[in-house]
Amino acid sequence: MSIAIGGFVMEHDVSSFIRLCNLFHRQQPASRARGVLIVWLLPMVAVFGLASISGGQEIPPAPSNPPVVEEIDNPNDNLNKDVPGKDDQDKDDLDKDKKDKQEKASYSNPTTSSPIALSADNTLLWVVNPTDNSVSIIRTDSKHVLTTIRVGKEPQSVALDPSNRFAYVANAASNDVSVIQIDNPEPDHFRAALRRHLLTGAEPWNVVASPDGLRIFVSNSSQDTITVISAESQRIIGHIDLRQSVCNDPDRHRHFQPRGLAVTQDSKKLYVTRFLSFVKQGGIQAEDLGKEGIVCLLKIDTHSRNIGDYTPVKAIALAPQPTGFLVDTPGPNNTAGDGVKDETFAFPNQMQSIVIRGDQAYVPNIAASPTSPQIFNVTTQAFVNVLGDVNGDNPSDASTEKFLNLHLGARNPEANKRRIFFANVWGIGFTNSIGPGTAYVISAGSDLLVKVKVGADGKLEFTEDNDTTRYIDLNDPDDPLTSGDNAGKNPLGIVVDKTGTIAYTMNNVSRNVSVVDLSQDKVVQTIRTTDLPPPGSKEEEILVGAEMFFSSRGYFNPPPDGSSRRDRLSSEGWQNCASCHFEGLTDGVIWSFGNGPRKSLAMNGTFNPHNRKEQKILNNSPARDEIEDFDLNIRNVSGPGPKAGQLDPDHGLIIPETPALADIADFIAKANANRNQVTVTLPGNSTAVPAWNALREWVRFAIRTPNAPLNSRQLVGGVSREKIEAGRNLFTTQQCQTCHRGDQWTISKKDFVSPPATTEIATEVAGANPPPNGSPAPPAGVTPVGAQFLFRFIRDIGSFNLGVLGAGNPIGNNIGAVEWANSVVNAAGVAQPQLLALGKDHNVDKRGEGYNVPMKLGIHNSPPYLHNGACETLLCVVSDKNHRTANGKLPDVIGNDQSLQEMLATFLESIDDLTLPFPP
Numbered sequence: 065m066s067i068a069i070g071g072f073v074m075e076h077d078v079s080s081f082i083r084l085c086n087l088f089h090r091q092q093p094a095s096r097a098r099g100v101l102i103v104w105l106l107p108m109v110a111v112f113g114l115a116s117i118s119g120g121q122e123i124p125p126a127p128s129n130p131p132v133v134e135e136i137d138n139p140n141d142n143l144n145k146d147v148p149g150k151d152d153q154d155k156d157d158l159d160k161d162k163k164d165k166q167e168k169a170s171y172s173n174p175t176t177s178s179p180i181a182l183s184a185d186n187t188l189l190w191v192v193n194p195t196d197n198s199v200s201i202i203r204t205d206s207k208h209v210l211t212t213i214r215v216g217k218e219p220q221s222v223a224l225d226p227s228n229r230f231a232y233v234a235n236a237a238s239n240d241v242s243v244i245q246i247d248n249p250e251p252d253h254f255r256a257a258l259r260r261h262l263l264t265g266a267e268p269w270n271v272v273a274s275p276d277g278l279r280i281f282v283s284n285s286s287q288d289t290i291t292v293i294s295a296e297s298q299r300i301i302g303h304i305d306l307r308q309s310v311c312n313d314p315d316r317h318r319h320f321q322p323r324g325l326a327v328t329q330d331s332k333k334l335y336v337t338r339f340l341s342f343v344k345q346g347g348i349q350a351e352d353l354g355k356e357g358i359v360c361l362l363k364i365d366t367h368s369r370n371i372g373d374y375t376p377v378k379a380i381a382l383a384p385q386p387t388g389f390l391v392d393t394p395g396p397n398n399t400a401g402d403g404v405k406d407e408t409f410a411f412p413n414q415m416q417s418i419v420i421r422g423d424q425a426y427v428p429n430i431a432a433s434p435t436s437p438q439i440f441n442v443t444t445q446a447f448v449n450v451l452g453d454v455n456g457d458n459p460s461d462a463s464t465e466k467f468l469n470l471h472l473g474a475r476n477p478e479a480n481k482r483r484i485f486f487a488n489v490w491g492i493g494f495t496n497s498i499g500p501g502t503a504y505v506i507s508a509g510s511d512l513l514v515k516v517k518v519g520a521d522g523k524l525e526f527t528e529d530n531d532t533t534r535y536i537d538l539n540d541p542d543d544p545l546t547s548g549d550n551a552g553k554n555p556l557g558i559v560v561d562k563t564g565t566i567a568y569t570m571n572n573v574s575r576n577v578s579v580v581d582l583s584q585d586k587v588v589q590t591i592r593t594t595d596l597p598p599p600g601s602k603e604e605e606i607l608v609g610a611e612m613f614f615s616s617r618g619y620f621n622p623p624p625d626g627s628s629r630r631d632r633l634s635s636e637g638w639q640n641c642a643s644c645h646f647e648g649l650t651d652g653v654i655w656s657f658g659n660g661p662r663k664s665l666a667m668n669g670t671f672n673p674h675n676r677k678e679q680k681i682l683n684n685s686p687a688r689d690e691i692e693d694f695d696l697n698i699r700n701v702s703g704p705g706p707k708a709g710q711l712d713p714d715h716g717l718i719i720p721e722t723p724a725l726a727d728i729a730d731f732i733a734k735a736n737a738n739r740n741q742v743t744v745t746l747p748g749n750s751t752a753v754p755a756w757n758a759l760r761e762w763v764r765f766a767i768r769t770p771n772a773p774l775n776s777r778q779l780v781g782g783v784s785r786e787k788i789e790a791g792r793n794l795f796t797t798q799q800c801q802t803c804h805r806g807d808q809w810t811i812s813k814k815d816f817v818s819p820p821a822t823t824e825i826a827t828e829v830a831g832a833n834p835p836p837n838g839s840p841a842p843p844a845g846v847t848p849v850g851a852q853f854l855f856r857f858i859r860d861i862g863s864f865n866l867g868v869l870g871a872g873n874p875i876g877n878n879i880g881a882v883e884w885a886n887s888v889v890n891a892a893g894v895a896q897p898q899l900l901a902l903g904k905d906h907n908v909d910k911r912g913e914g915y916n917v918p919m920k921l922g923i924h925n926s927p928p929y930l931h932n933g934a935c936e937t938l939l940c941v942v943s944d945k946n947h948r949t950a951n952g953k954l955p956d957v958i959g960n961d962q963s964l965q966e967m968l969a970t971f972l973e974s975i976d977d978l979t980l981p982f983p984p
Contacts, residue, residue: 169227170276173497174420177221177234177270177283177325179557180570180577184226186561187251191570191577192219192233193594199233199244200593203251204561207579207591210254215242216261218768221270225295226277231256232293234271234282239771240264241271241282241291243298262300264291265779266771267925269416272325278366281334283322286925287773288312289781290322290336290362292374302371303781304362306336309376311360317937317969318342319927322360324418326425328455334362334374335425335454337415340652340927341432342936343879344381348869349654349933350661350881352435357382357412359427359451361459382449382461384411387433388472391442392895394887401887401895408433410445410469414651417491422498424462424522425451428489428505430643431469436656437887437895440635440702443655444643446470446486448505448516448524466523470505470514471638473526473533484535484637486514487616491557494518495564495582504536504567504582506555509616510637511539513558513569515585536585538569538578541619541630543587549747550590552578554614573610599749602761608744608753609762612717613648616640616702620742621752628714632742634702635715643702648767650926654881654933659685659851660901661881661932668769669919672807673977676764679814684931685902686854686916690818691760692718692736695728717741717755731825731852735818769922772976783970791971794964796982799954803859806984809920809975812857813984826855828906840907848906849885849899860914862946864904867934875944880934903931924973938969 171184180191182204189202193212199222200212216235219242223232228249233242240261248255265284272281273295280293288307293300306312306320324337338358347354359380365373390405410431419426431447447469452462470486477483487509495502503524505514515534517525526533537543538552546552553574560567560582567580575594578587597603612618618633633640644651644664651664662684670691672678682688695716699705703715710723719740720727728736737760743752775785795801803811816824825833828848830841834855842848865871867880884898900906905913915931929935941947942958942965949956958964 169225171226171273172329173275174329175223175272175275175327176419177223177272177417178491178559178570179219179221180559180568181222181224182559182561182568183224183228183249185228185249188228188249188254189559189568189577190222190224190231191557191568191593192222193575194218194220194572195575196594197235198594199231199242201254201256202577202591202593204566205251207589209591209593210251211256212593213244213256213258215244215258216240220268221272223271223273223280225273225280226275230259230295230298232271232273232280232282234264234268235261236267236269236285237768237771239266239268239284239774241268241280241293259298262291262293262298263774263779264293264300265289265303265782266773269323270325272327274327274331274364274366275329276331276366278331279364281325281327283325283336285321285323285339286770287779287782288320288322290325290334290374292371294369301369302374304371304374304376305781306360306376309360311336311338311358311376311379313379314345315342315937317939319924319937319973320360321925323416324427326418326420327364328420330455331366332364333454334364335418335420335451335459336360336362337418337427339415341411341413342927343877343933344383348879348881349928350434350436350656352409352411352433353384354434354879355411355413355432356384357415357427357429357449359415359418359425378459380451380459380461382412382427382451382463384409385431385447385449385463385467385469387431387442387445388469389441389445391437391439392889392893393435393437394895394897398884398897400897403892403894405893408435408442410447412447412449413653414646419492419494420454421494421503421518422522423453423455424466425454425459426492426503426524427451428492430488430651432651432653434653434655436884436898437889438656438701439889440638440704441471443701444487444639446489446507446514448489448492450522450524452522462522466521468516468524468526470507470516470533472531473514473516474535474636475531476529478528478532478534481535484510484512484537484617484631485635486510486512486535487634487637487639488643489514490555493558493560493567495560501564502582504558504560504580506558506569507535508554508556508572509614509640509643511551511553511555511571511615511617512537513555513567513580534585536580536587538571538587539574539617539619545589546578546587549576549592550587551747552576552587552590553611573607573614596746596748599746599751602765604746604749604751605753605758606762606766608746608755609758609760610766611744612755612759613641613645613762616643618744618755620744620755623719623742624740625713625719627719629742632715632717633698635704639702648763649770649922652927654928656881656884656886658886659683659687659849659853660883660885660903663928663931663933665918666922666926667763668767668977669808669810669921670767671764673769673921674807678808680808680810680919681812681814681854681857681916684915684918685851686812686857687851687902688730689814689816689820689854690736691763692739692756693730695736695756696730699728717759731819731854733819737818769977770925772922772924772974772979775974783974787967787970788974789971791967791969791974794958794968795971798948798957798968800948800968801982802950802954803917804920805982807977807981809981810917811984812917812919820854824854824856825852826909826911827852828900828902828904828912830907839911840909842907846906847897847899848904849902851902853902853912855911857916858912858914859917860951861944862951863915863930863932863934863944864901864913866930866932866944868932875934876936876940878934879936880930881932883932920972920975922976924975938972939965942968942972
């Protein structure tokens with residue numbers, strides 16, 4: 065709705081305001097809540113009207129001709145009005161003629177969720193603009209934007225009903241779906257307006273219409289629910305709880321995180337991907353074969369208004385598959401390898417989308433291969449997994465016979481093409497719906513469309529041979545059609561028209577759409593959907609930072625040292641930061657890192673969301689103090705590593721003063737921030753933006769903490785508010801705030817200017833630091849890794865070897881990763897014995913026992929937990945007495961009472977950046 069105050073007209077985001085009110089209502093005494101709200105509102109009303117607060121982000125300027133926004137429907141009203149079996153006519157404000165047309169319209173093919181969609185008649189293209197809080201509508205004949213409509217916050221997916229009368233936009237940050245009524249779908253007379261917002265649940269990332277046009281399904285990723293909306297009345301029928309379903313067995317305390325959606329053509333089955341993978345039965349963390357992906361099958365009756373007729377019935381497991389890439393591994397009893405390269409595997413992970421074609425469903429994903437050794441081509445993989453019999457009675461994993469690891473097809477590129485691997489496969493589109501055909505897979509990290517053949521049986525194959533498949537470069541700086549303002553950066557969605565000859569991609573970072581002629585496999589045009597930021601602005605710097613984070617390649621201004629201006633961000637485009645940090649968060653994988661088994665930590669709490677100048681100490685073992693220290697990851701994890709014993713001048717963003725390896729390191733005598741670095745100039749201006757500075761500012765300002773699950777006062781069926789409040793009280797009673805307090809919910813605050821003093825630095829091997837006596841050598845036969853760490857910031861909760869089978873520190877199912885650091889592969893290709901991980905006082909100097917205290921912002925969305933992944937649920941975490949008591953330093957108030965443990969875990973799941981923290 066629009067609110068006029070004192071001559072100002074402001075759009076008021078109702079969802080965020082309700083959330084703010086609930087924050088104070090659920091956590092403060094009533095009198096204080098009223099006082100705080102009045103103090104907060106008065107200056108807003110006096111000067112600006114009402115503004116919204118959500119996730120620490122401001123509302124961007126409203127576009128011209130903003131639509132009139134209705135208030136979000138009360139979820140209780142939605143449910144009470146939509147009584148099962150009751151006729152909708154009394155609530156449906158469509159006239160009878162329009163309703164009859166709507167009921168008769170249907171799609172002829174299965175439907176899928178996507179950030180870009182074509183109308184049933186292919187005349188209109190809809191695309192979401194996440195950074196602009198809008199959706200753009202494009203004419204497909206002229207390729208011009210007809211209009212842009214303001215929706216909720218951070219729209220991620222759009223679905224169109226087959227009648228071409230309504231569009232539904234899933235807004236992740238505002239927890240709602242925007243319903244847009246299309247009054248006239250004719251391109252020459254197009255008219256549409258925002259009708260209402262429907263509050264669906266926390267973090268709705270995807271939305272899909274059933275082919276029969278009767279129902280809309282929404283995946284609420286943080287809420288663990290699927291919302292069912294009537295397309296006849298645009299009202300919510302109810303919510304399906306996936307967490308408490310067969311799809312989340314055997315542990316229903318796991319966070320399912322539903323994402324990709326696809327509905328069979330008969331509108332009787334809904335498939336939902338679980339975004340992150342969990343340990344399979346008998347598996348452990350940090351192992352290639354340790355986890356499995358899950359796709360949930362729901363049986364649905366789209367003619368029913370009874371939410372009980374939408375039922376999860378089966379969890380379809382996607383097993384790890386061979387990657388096709390080899391590496392030598394350590395021998396028995398942690399001896400050196402034999403120099404013979406061994407087969408590696410990867411498990412499906414980060415499953416954002418699923419597309420049905422014929423009797424198969426295809427799941428592009430960033431597969432993970434975490435077993436040591438970790439070199440660039442045995443880490444993340446470009447999988448497209450396949451389900452079979454999706455229309456039948458026994459859908460199952462058909463990947464063994466039909467899937468592809470797309471990276472294999474990049475090894476030998478076509479003539480006159482660069483070798484570029486296919487990082488971060490994210491979506492897939494097909495040129496036809498059945499029989500032999502062609503598919504195009506999005507490589508979101510490498511800015512490519514990867515072409516593959518589809519057999520009559522649904523099997524995927526490369527276009528040429530076993531190591532060559534065609535790709536279309538959306539961001540080729542040497543081609544005028546794909547360079548400068550025409551570059552397509554970070555494609556996240558694809559849609560193919562009904563002729564199978566034109567594809568459109570939604571490009572997130574470049575804020576445009578690429579038009580691809582599939583008869584030529586060539587980009588022929590780009591369409592700008594959102595303006596680029598003004599030259600010299602903070603927004604411009606942050607956008608360059610986004611490009612650095614989401615690109616596996618990069619194109620830079622010519623470096624002054626004459627080194628390469630392209631492909632500096634990884635080895636031939638293999639991966640990017642987002643390969644392990646989805647949207648700056650986590651991939652949920654425990655990797656074999658140089659300091660030991662470690663999760664890719666969510667980065668949303670790196671800087672205080674309420675005071676961006678405050679930073680936490682970095683990594684599980686506090687081994688880094690600057691964002692720029694991760695230039696080493698670009699060079700040595702994603703990149704090829706040193707070159708002839710020196711720094712490779714063609715990789716990384718820092719331009720070193722000398723080629724010596726020590727010139728870029730952790731805790732060296734100079735800070736890595738603001739060093740000489742490569743620069744980027746965005747199209748349309750001449751500003752040379754320093755790449756690392758931009759990436760740091762993107763981390764500082766642009767990573768949003770995911771919303772916590774909505775509670776029972778905010779949403780019918782939401783998490784019990786009483787249980788959250790009881791858990792908060794237990795948090796203080798158990799004295800958890802001893803370590804977890806302040807806006808970042810951690811005491812690990814950076815309180816010095818880099819570089820740190822040598823008195824702060826220690827190692828577990830003999831070394832000069834800290835002075836005056838340095839670090840002693842460990843006892844004979846003890847071989848720890850020699851990495852440096854900031855010992856002042858570690859705390860011991862008794863978690864070394866936690867959950868490691870047979871290590872004497874059990875918890876849960878004992879799935880914790882073994883405490884070894886990554887094996888180093890020498891120049892001869894031989895894997896060296898692994899060294900003991902950090903986290904234990906190996907040299908007995910009383911400095912090395914423990915880990916950096918993690919932040920708790922959005923922790924619900926960042927499983928597994930603890931440094932080695934010993935726990936996959938927060939209930940498991942709080943069940944550990946050593947953790948609860950800081951290894952015996954605090955009294956154990958909760959004890960083994962599971963009901964109290966569940967309350968505390970529920971409170972932890974509710975923490976986001978609007979949760980009132982405990983004073984630092």
